[in-house]
Amino acid sequence: MAARYDSVFRPGLFEGRRVWVTGGGSGIGRCVAHELAALGAEVLISGRSEDKLQRVADEITQDGGHCRWRAFDIRDEEAVKAQVADAAAEGPIAGLVNNAGGQFPSPVMGISKRGFDAVVANNLTGGFLMMREVFVQSMQQHGGAIVNMTADFRNGMPGMAHSGAARAGMANLTQTAAYEWAHAHVRVNAVAPGWVASSGMDTYGGAVKAMIPKLRHHVPLRRLATEAEVASAIVFLLSPGASFITGVTLQIDGGASLGSAIYPSIDHAGSPPYDGFHRAVTPEVLK
Template identity: 65%
Template structure:
């Protein structure tokens, strides 16, 4: 069973697209969809074994993929890896700045080390990768970048370090869209709400047991997003169909950011999920 993308076959034929954090979750799903649409996908992350597994899946499905293991927070490693990718593939047409991570913790309990680690994961690292892809390739050839943020509007209690970093990434997206537009580079962002992704299985067991089961009820659509629903937005932003879209952010949150706190959200099952990813795995945290 192939990836059931809503986009036309061969949409990214002849293009090389880098997906950071491609070893699991939304990154893995997006890598699969891009490969199914003809792209040569370069998945990156810190753990080579996870990346190798995704590359093997993509090749088994008939796609083209390779991997590079490095830490996006390491400036020299970022510079070197981008140079290697260009040496091997000639050009980078698209970048999905997906890598990141956080842990639940109230602000008063976050240490300086913990704060800086999350900001480095979700803001500084993404900046470094985007800057090197731009300066080493896209400044001359153009391209498209999609940055990953989150539903951080109105605050992100319990994850204030991540909320601050994601808000910073949105402003970086807008600034880069202005500065890099002269080079034919489009820079956009996606902001998922609660996604039924493997990332949920990395949280503390108490958080997973007490909080995660309630998240589906917070959106007017009364469910969580599928990984494929985030991937399809990313794919569109990378595509020629979004050729005049830059500096914007697509919210993929089922309406949870609309601030409907004073309006009763009735339970229902009238929102049908798009389940395009044929290798999707339900998070253990959702039972």
């Protein structure tokens, strides 16, 4: 394992800036937190599992970075208000990565109202609460940048309609907030990852688990994304280099949402991946 994160961005890029990453205890959120810390940011990670958050914070500290954590549920409006107030009292929040979320596979006809509401709360309402409170309590006065997490819903999301509806809502919310908050020097963008070789893949069972190793054949680049490839896009959108970019949703899917079965992509050995994350672990389902 390499000694530290090998970022494509210049050292010290986020020196002196505080960036909040929700869902920072695992997967893409963990990777983003590591890259931001390696670039000098003071990182705040949050989630519901204290053990996971503490583990990531310890990793970042061992690597020479600065990381603190807060455990709460982003779906709880009063908890969000209180946690953001505490964090804002310590200084301006320069960046927010709205990464927390989750879903379960199901055809539309099998989704209950309770299940639908739970996924929308995870992937849309909670993110809305976080961005609203960070704006009201910090960025409205100090400026900043927000990156929201959506998903590859460009052609719908068969098998995960609840998540697709929530993610599409987040993409539209991103556009509206970008327009309304520009006067306060706040940029709001989103990323839409496709299939990523991340720890979340190991949470699925049954038919979905059996399908995961075959996903690469449906991607024109003939592989899955690494966590670092999503993280680098998020870091760019937070960076000064993206200072004239707001209201966009950046597709990160290796071209999977392009073309059709009528014109299949040419098979090949797979494009060269980028993986600067020195602590990345291949999901068990892909081993």
